[in-house]
Amino acid sequence: MMQRLVWLVFLVFVVAVLAVAAQQAISPAVLGGLSARALGPATCSGRVTAIEATYVPIDSAHPNDRRLVIYVGSAAGGVFKSRDGGLTFEPIFDKQDYLSIGAMALDPRHQDSVLWVGTGESNVRNSVSIGGGLYRTTDGGKTWKKMGLDSVERIAKIALNPRNPDTLFVAGLGALWSDSPHRGLYRSTDGGRTFERVLYVDEKTGCADVAVDPADPRVVYCTMWQFRRKAWSFSSGGPGSGLYKSTDGGTTWQRLTNDLPTGELGRIVLAIAPSNPAIVYAMVEARQSALYRSTDRGQTWERRSAAVNVTARPFYFAAMAVDPYDPDRLYRLTFQLAISEDGGKTFNAFSYGGALHPDHHAFWIDPTNPQHLLIGTDGGVYESFDRGRSWRMFRSLPLAQFYRISYDFDDPYNIMGGLQDNGSWMVPHRVRGGAIGNCDWQSTGWGDGFAVVRDRVRPEFIYFESQGGDAVRRNLRTNETRSIQPRAELGMPKLRFNWNTPIVLSSANPRYLYIGAQYLYRSTDHGATWQRLSPDLTTNDSTKYDPQESGGVTRDNTSAENHCTIYTIADSPLDERLIWVGTDDGNLQRTTDGGKTWTNCVQWLPRSLPRGTWVSCVEPSRHDRQTCFVTFDNHTRGDMTPYVYRTTDLGKTWTRLRTDSVRGFAHVIRQDLVNPNLLFLGTELGLYVSLDGGNTFARYKGIPATPVRDIQIHPREHDLIVATHGRGVYVIDDITPLRAMRPELLDSPLVMLPTRPTVQRFESGFQEFSGSDEFIAPSPSDDAQIAYYLRGRHLIGPMRVEILDSSGAVIATLPPGKRKGINRLGWGMRMNPPRVARSPNPGGGAFGPTVLPGVYTVRVVEGDRVATGRLVILHDTSAGLSLAERRANFSALMRLYRGIEELAFVVEKILVLRDTLLVRARGVGDSALAQRMMKLAGTLDSAYYTLVARQASLFADTEPQLREKLADLYSAIASYPGSPTDEQERLIGQYLAQIERAGRWVESVAGSTLADLNRQLARYGQQPIALLTKEEFLQQSAY
Template sequence: MRKFCFALLLFICFNSTGQTTINSATFGMMEARHLGPGTMSGRITAIEGVNEDGKTLYVGTAGGGIWKSTNAGASFKPIFDKYCQSLGSIAIDQKNPKTVYAGTGESNMRNSVSIGNGLYKTTDGGDNWIKIGLDSTEHIARIAIDPKNSNTIYVAAPGPLWSDSKHRGLYKSIDAGKTWEKILFINDKAGCAEVALDPGNPEVVYASTWEFRRLPYMFSSGGAGSGMYKSVDGGKTWKELTNGLPGKPFGRIAFTLAPSAPSNLVAIVESSETGLYISADGGESWKKQSAILNVVARPFYFSTIVIDPKDEKRVYRPAYTFSFSVDGGYSFAEAGSDGVAVHADHHALWINPNNTNQLYLGTDGGIYYSLDKGGTWFFAQNLPVGQFYHVAVDNKTPYNIMGGLQDNGSWIAPSAAPGGVNNAHWLTINGGDGFWVQPDRNDPDIVYAESQGGNINRINIKTTKAVGIKPQQVAGEEKLRWNWNTPIVTGVAGKKNLYIGAQHLYKSTDQGRNWKRISPDLTTNDKKKQEQENSGGLSADNTSAENHCTIFTIAESPLDENMIWVGTDDGNLQFTEDGGKTWTNTAKNYTAAGIPAQTWVSSIEPSLFDKNVVFASFDNHMYGDHNTYVAKSTDKGKTWTMFNSSEFTGFAHKVKQDLVNKDLLFIGTEMGLFASVDAGASWFRMKNKVPDYSLVRDIQIHPTTHDLILATHGRGIIVVDDISPMRKLDLAIANKEVHLFANDPIKLTTGTFGGGALGADGGWRGGNPPSVPPIQYYLKDRVASGKVVVEVYDANGKLVQSIPASNRRGINKVYWNLRSKPPKTASGGSKMDYGGFIAPMVLPGEYSIKLKIGDKEYPSNITLVHNDANKDFTMEDRVQQHKVATDIYNMHEQLAKTVDDINARQKMLKENITRVKSKKVKTLLEEYHTQLETLRAECLATKQKSLFADEVRLRERITDVYMAVSMEESVPGNLQLERVQSLKQELTKVEQTNAALTTKYYNKVKDALVKEGVIKDEKPGLEVRKGN
């Protein structure tokens, strides 16, 4: 009770009147990087194009929102990041093509399908969206707009997958979505799976209903509620279509009509005689045409069939593969050229009605497009919508990120690369449905990757050799039960330990060559939940996706390798303190905190700070419960306290405690990323360029870079660089007007200077992290007026750099490049000079910082240290490099001073030539101007007229050696040192010549101009200096 009161008091303190609210905006400058990959994308659920141009596309994804292209797919941009990321259907009002409807909630009803929260509408092409209802439908399969009346819209809603619901059926609006009427409803178990309108007479409406249900351990497709219906009065009355169709019960019915001959219908009917059926009379009668397995397989997952808009005989069937018919469905052939295949599992197809050669195909691996009716295909590698389940990192520099993708194997990529992480940096290391990937804690070349059903491989990423190491059933033992998403974990406290879970926990200490079973059956072992061979309903479907009574999550305490926690998919939460000899089940304890029994334990997080403390997340959505369940125990599971927040949306996948600040917590759910800086007393949704409702499946924190790494199920890998500001912000700081954070010592580094492959618009490229730590400060409120700058001074009080800074509320970051101000270089000439873009690296030592806001100053200090990681560059080398770079820096400044002097004199002479009357004086001025121009032309390029005309003068020669010496950590070589000395001599010669010209012409010009009356004696009309 005392703990509860303290948490309540802390919550009140954070939210009382006058106190600052900490939310995502507080950390607004901590912007995420999206690393993809795009080379392997994710499931595409909807594709629609604007008919009138054929170039504007809207693409809906299973968990990555909506992406728009205005150039036929050459590039895409996300336009739905503030809303639910799971899309079931998109429809464009072709009469007003900026009006688009988006139905959330994918309807390919597999076990891992996400949920939606209603129907959205935009009237400006996706810039702004509003929700227009149907919030509780959870899944929307199709949207149909009356082609003659844009106000009339039909929405087919299959409804919830995991529970009965009245929010199913076919809905209609006659006021463009303001109000809705349910016009076809069968029962709480059967929803509407498809709707289509006769384009010539849109009062004719066709719809199919589907009875289905999933439970964690089975799937059933089919029942009395499934059927095919037709209305001829806009849905007021309905007729069930049965003539020629097989006997009931039906399962899912996918159908379409021919736009050019709308009385022709083609349907895939799931039943005891599943097949393709055709009708030539508007559905009044049907005839079975095909039962080819590839055409009719897995009706619950492959629910798309499309007829060419101009040719009613050409029928496309996107399914496991892409097949087509040219005879109205009598026969089918595989599309694609010989030896070239697109990714399997197809769910969406758009055909340009004005050019039916142009096809866009949505698969489990992304988008393909064809310009020859599917004969050949191009893959769009610019959609980073991969569906990761888990993520792990290693300790290399830069560290590697690895994880498994839905239907797309396991992948690995560096967290940073020259020019940014792009598709080429992502390497596939394992096949199947990718789930867990774990690095070996001792051998940096070894990783472990698991695909569905516990199929674990040990992989050498250098040699690419993979060895299967899955534990096998021993004679006399019961069959091993492996979850579809079987957990594999490498130890933290015990770095040789490798764990994998079936219904028993297995441990290996020799990289999986040998395994030891260290537990009894840790599940409920409910035999009623182990009948997966009967799963599927009318179409048997047993792919291990429904395997149940299995271990789902494993966690070794980072403080004690003998303390291991295990969570199961049927609600057990057990731990051992003796390496597996004895086990304690805490399931009954967490239910006392309000978490339903038999809930999936989705993640376990033993604390790094206290081995009595453990966090756990629970997922009950497979019983129709979408609440966010996350809890904490401080007594090894005896009692639990559940976290609550009105901010939470979506069922929980992962809870993560920070590695440094025990009060900093993160939760990843099916609909967002959430953070708490006060041990869970209050929570806020993290945005920070993370889509608001991201499907966050896993979270890691890197121990040295302090990055937050997210595995999202629809937006690939997302990295929030350096979360240390979140660790530092507490209530006292949050209520200060301004706070300048102290910096840890910073290692000097030159960072990176670009590079990498050029992918144009056809590939994906994620950004790099900053190469140096930021200077960070907090503003309670936005600075409304006055400049904000950060000034850096050396130990002698000399200004090193002045850096413009942000005035936004919350944590702000300023990046000092650890260099002084760039030199002033000689101005003018006909060629750009790069010497003024870079300054020498400063030396290690103490520096002071001033944050200036208007007339107020906030001081701090920063320590720079030599980077010992570069063994080829010692402290002595750094001092030598700095000395030489500073010498060249000064040469640039000296030359700039001389050229400025020349420019000023030439300007004066040119102005006065037109003023004097004496020809003799004019000749004198022109002569001086010419001599100065000759000297100026020795200093910098003056005649370059094309991009490739390389006129190199003294300025360019100084820049050449300056850039070579200053950019990277390296000791100047002998030839570079010799070059510096020769350039010093050239500079001295230029200065001497300038001084000689001054001596020769100064008094002559001055006296002549005084005599001409252009200037008065000793007045500043002749702005020249005698020498330098």
């Protein structure tokens, strides 16, 4: 009996735990109503990895009129499509799980609809993202189907048989950071339904390129490449690398060696001349890299050029193309676009024309007009119509790759950050009176950009850096710059700065500026001098910090492989002496005495964390001094697991947060400034949110699955600022509603959520006609925001949102959001518009007055459920208007508002009486009575047109009457939030007096003529005619 009781208690406990877990689990749908604003930038765009383009008919009725459709694949921002030749672009791949694009190919039979996309960039630099297979669309990008090869990680090329596109080859480069059996060249002969691997070397060697002979598709070339990247080095080349040829459509292969370099080879890039496919070019990485040319389909080769602008950085520059009509005109993409017109013997030193961003990766030549070129660079896409002599940039591709992000306290506040190969930038989070354009982004630094922070003591100073810790201070007032990078003292080891060196302003003491090498430095004089606060905080493993040996066959050292360095620094907001430091070689150090002594907390971390794992972020709690969150990133050893931990005792014990639902290795975690259980996690594959301190996470789908490298929360505006490494900056305005979403509320059917107070702004827009070719980001809405949570989508029955003033009167009614999860809608802080007099012309008072600052009640009514909350509206002290002026404005508008409604009532009485008389006159037998009724109807009609203007035509206005004059005055006073002028006050009095006279006239008609008509109607047994009452009017015109 006791045993059964124990089991019963245990089962009850398990069921209860599962019920609570189910009740409290957050899902992406909960977050759906919190939209994110994409700010760009597109003025400098980002790395482009693939370009495809084709001409398609404008429509079925005009098959010969064609437009250029362009597809752009990016390093980590997905695929964008232009239907108008590059004027505008839209993302078409955002719903997929991986946005790193390695290759694209159009089906030659269905170029208007069928596109293949291989994910996983093959330009394998240190900061490259990851892929997850091969995709295809058959409707121009509206929908996508995953076609397999999920484990390949990186697809370098897709080549289709031009005669039978159901046969295609996919170059599977494979994993970057580890061995992998999923490498090699894959072939499908059934349109991608199945794939077979037709060429494989080993787990270290992937397929880097494949090309099909356009004249004889049985001839296929491919290149194999042995490579490996580690956190501290890169190796390109080895015995696995080579150039191969098949003459039976890829079934058997022969390695080509004749006349090619001997010894270990690196990456090899191919290009076949379309006009003479016997001519094949190969850029071969070797100890002496060079361009080779074959005129017999690869049987023999001739060394053509070893110029530096041809052979530069072969692991990173893997594109080459031949003019479709001239087999001797060759384009080689490296730092610049190198062009040969003699079959590769000589190349121009630099690209024709200027203003092209360096580092080129993708190329398209118009097959119908080789003067027309598209090129993809680290800074976006450019177009030429003169074979590359001049270029224009596409300025609507938001592909920026941020590393770190920060903010200041200006109003509006600025967002600052550094971009991969595009310097450092800042932008206001809102633009007064308009949207955020490319011109609103301000360049603050050069090189590869990383940390950018603004001094809070001297805000004219901004600190930025380029790669390897090259820190600079800029004076924003004078534009003067000064190098502030710490230097090693005499006799000290060389300082080791990470590629992405942390520069951090203290969260506890605004006078402190930190920077990390292998030591932690602090400055109290704005970077002029530095104090070393620590010993070497890294493992100081000398086998891992000699980047001079990095590169493999081709030496390559740009500080990207600097290792045994400090990567993250954070001091406690509650104690400036408590500082946490994470290193790229796995140490997690902390000091509680401002740097005098240090403790490596990695000794206490659970064994579930592999030792030596990169510390990507440290987040000391703002709520508890002893609590800290840490993310670890082990992808540089081939481990894509998100490792996220929390300590509540300064690192002595640790709890691993549950990341079962999280995809991608972890870059950053932030704890909310108000709700300690609200966490934001950025991974290589998107943004995740936890409401319960990390027990459960849900993906936020308002941002695509692009790498999220940094997250900040603005303490004044309560905005979540998200830095992505592929799609620029996103801002989720006002996360106050999310802070209130406690897990136990998820099971409630309707919950009102708070929002931040709204500053009532009065900002006019500007008239601009700048065209469609620029990326435009919206400023945050100036509306007062209303938020509530629905457990399920509202489908049936009435639902409304009402705004009530302090007296409890409903002053505005809004259409509700009905989606499952958080709903957010804006109220423009206007009352319901006044009821206006019926007229053949539009207008007359189409909007309500802007309410005064104060506290209002918002009420959500869903069937028999009601939820209420507060809306706080604040006076804009920067507007130069006093509250007294605002009150005077509101008072004048309300007098006019009531006057407009009173006129509407008077006019409605006139029209109802007129129409009733006309109808009743046709029904009486007494012609004299009918004539009296018709006469009165005519009198009323004439009176109506003394109050309301006759119908206007498109090109001819009519003389305005009282209704139009009231509306004009109402609009004029509403257009300026201050006190009305004396003239406006005088007109208000005049117009209101006219309304009063009109009302008295109608009543007098009803009191005399109408009374007599009713007596005569009674003699015929007919019902009397009554004037419309105020109650009837309000009921028939209710909102």
